[in-house]
Amino acid sequence: MQIYLVGGAIRDRLLGLPQGDRDHLVVGATVDQMLAQGYSQVGRDFPVFLHPKTHEEYALARTERKQGQGYTGFVCHAAPDVTLEQDLLRRDLTVNAIAEDESGQLHDPYGGVQDLEQRLLRHVSPAFSEDPLRILRVARFAARFHAQGFVVAPETLGLMREMTDAGELAHLTPERVWKELERVLMGPTPAVFFEVLRACGALKALFPELDALFGVPAPAKWHPEIDTGIHTLMVLEQACQRSPALAVRFAALCHDFGKG
Numbered sequence: 001m002q003i004y005l006v007g008g009a010i011r012d013r014l015l016g017l018p019q020g021d022r023d024h025l026v027v028g029a030t031v032d033q034m035l036a037q038g039y040s041q042v043g044r045d046f047p048v049f050l051h052p053k054t055h056e057e058y059a060l061a062r063t064e065r066k067q068g069q070g071y072t073g074f075v076c077h078a079a080p081d082v083t084l085e086q087d088l089l090r091r092d093l094t095v096n097a098i099a100e101d102e103s104g105q106l107h108d109p110y111g112g113v114q115d116l117e118q119r120l121l122r123h124v125s126p127a128f129s130e131d132p133l134r135i136l137r138v139a140r141f142a143a144r145f146h147a148q149g150f151v152v153a154p155e156t157l158g159l160m161r162e163m164t165d166a167g168e169l170a171h172l173t174p175e176r177v178w179k180e181l182e183r184v185l186m187g188p189t190p191a192v193f194f195e196v197l198r199a200c201g202a203l204k205a206l207f208p209e210l211d212a213l214f215g216v217p218a219p220a221k222w223h224p225e226i227d228t229g230i231h232t233l234m235v236l237e238q239a240c241q242r243s244p245a246l247a248v249r250f251a252a253l254c255h256d257f258g259k260g
Contacts, residue, residue, distance in 0.1 A: 001029040003058070004084060004099040004107065011095050014116055015148060024051075024058040025087060025099060028080045034058070047078040061087040064127075085109045092134045093141065093156075094122050115153075121145075122153035132168035135160045136180040136206075139196040146189045152196055160200035169205045177206060185249045188240060191233040209257040216259055232256050 004025045012019045026034070031047055039049035039058060047060035062078035063086050084107060088097040094112040101107065110124050121141055128134055138160065142152055152160075163169070184193040194210065197203040204211040214229030223231045232253065239252035 001033065002027045002084070002101065004101055006088070006099045007091075007096050010098045010100055010106070011112075011116065014098075014113065015145075017148075022056050024056060025061055025084070026058050027061045027082070027084050027087070029060060030080055031060070031078075034060070046076060062090075063087070064090045089125055090127065091124055092128060092131075092137060094124055095120075097124050119145075119149040119151065120153045121150055121156060123156045123159060126159075128156070129159055129163050129168075132163055132172055133176060133180075135163060135169065135197070135200065135202050136172075136177065139193045139202075140180060140184050140187075142196045143184055143187055143189050143192040146192045152199075157196075157200055160202065164201040164205055169202060172206075182246065185240075185246055185253070186244075189237070190240060190249070190253075191237050194233060210253070213256055213259060228256055228259055 004027070005022060006025045007023045009019045009022045031041065034047075034049050035041065038052035040052070042048040042050060042057070047062065049058045049060075050056070051058060060078040061082040061084065062076050063082055065075045065077070084099060088099060088107075088109060091097040094110045094115045096112070097108075097110050098112040099107040106113065111122075115122050121138055123134075123138075138152055138156065142150060184190045187193075194203060194207070197206065198211065198214070210229070210232065213232055214227060216228040217226055218228045218231055220226055225231050225234060232255070235255060236249065236252045239249050243249065
């Protein structure tokens with residue numbers, strides 16, 4: 001049994017940012033072995049466990065195979081023979097596919113450290129296109145790490161556009177879209193999220209009322225930026241600086257809907 005720290009905790013530490021939740025990956029173990037060591041299983045669908053003392057999450061290494069449409073149509077396979085590299089391959093971005101073993105050594109098979117240094121959000125593999133929710137996640141990460149200079153890699157943005165053009169976003173439920181939107185609106189620079197979605201065509205598919213505002217002229221006397229879409233994002237940024245309330249920020253986003 002080998003245990004690795006994976007994901008956001010490593011990414012944020014390497015960036016010199018405060019670390020959030022710590023997620024662990026277990027290679028070479030079975031469900032019975034985890035239970036015998038005192039771990040408690042979170043659910044039946046995924047082999048995720050809580051540590052008996054720290055209550056941090058430990059997940060068995062697994063692979064995923066696309067079998068249906070949308071972001072839920074996956075079949076997961078967790079077994080002791082699933083390798084670290086196979087598990088990391090299923091993750092969305094290279095910067096989230098870095099692992100650290102118990103001796104402190106980093107394992108980075110897909111170039112996540114280099115992409116951190118170059119401030120690039122790049123997909124790990126073509127399997128990225130199997131999950132339309134990842135379009136929203138990448139846009140959210142672009143907003144979250146905007147202050148650190150991160151941008152979406154051109155090839156990843158191109159893949160996001162291909163997914164959008166193929167109609168993949170239609171498989172997302174309104175509840176799941178709202179959950180991502182809520183997280184973005186409570187961040188410091190949500191305008192970046194919408195700019196990335198617009199760049200890959202997803203804004204029109206997910207938020208047509210907002211997309212319709214771009215290119216609509218506004219009176220220069222009141223709005224020197226002229227474009228109503230740009231004006232809306234500027235108002236949203238001001239709202240984020242002035243109020244921590246979700247309702248205020250959402251109202252700022254929607255205040256000019258209908259002018260398009």
